[in-house]
Every structure is written in C-alpha cells, then in structure tokens.
Amino acid sequence: MAKPLSEDLRLRVIRAVEGGMSRRAAAERFGVSPASAVRFVSEWRERGATKAKPQGGDQRSHRIEGYREVILGAIKAKSDLTLTEIADMLKSELGASFAPSSIWRFLDRHAITFKKNRARSRAG
DSSP: OOOOOOHHHHHHHHHHHHTTOOHHHHHHHHTOOHHHHHHHHHHHHHHOOOSOOOOOSOSSHHHHHTTHHHHHHHHHHOTTOOHHHHHHHHHHHHOOOOOHHHHHHHHHHTTOOOOOOGGGSOOO
C-alpha cells in the first residue's frame, strides 16, 4: 500500500483551489492525481480535515469476536473440529456466516491450534 501524501502537500492543493485554481489544474501543478485533489478539497470543505485517514488495519474481526464464547465452547467440547464444521455450526445455530479463513484468523489470534499426533503421520 502506498504511503499517504503529506499534509503540507494537501494544504498547498487546497489553498490553490480555494485561491481560484481548478482542482485539475492544482493537481497537475503539484503532481497529484485529479481524484486526489477532489478528495482533499471535499474533505476540507465537509470536515475541515487535511490529514490523511488511517490506512490498513483490521476492519472486521470485531464481528467474529462477538461469537468468541460460542466458538471456544464448541472447540472445548470437541477439540478436532474443522474450520468448515465451525463455520457450519455458526451458520446453522446462530445464522452467522463466516468463511473458514475468517475462523482460521480468529483461532490464530487466540493461539488455538490442533496438533496432529504421531499415529496420523505419513507412513515412513
């Protein structure tokens, strides 16, 4: 992901547009995309904001965390559940739909793993 443009550059674009320059002309003058110039000015006019918004980060884990006790309880009852079985259980019992990859990330965050034993390993 690209780094956000500096607040100084954003302010210069906003000042140029407020001074009468078009957004496209200001974008060309300061070497940013016209879409960025439009976003900078819109944010400035609507919220007075010149700083870049936070980038990245987890946006959805709070949803599955709401089912934490249910998932951990199911794993405690039957320790060798598959990700798909957990997803199916959540869907059938609670109507909550999660991809197996979301459940894997949840389990990884909580350091829950299922280790295979030697009896199930490949033949020598």
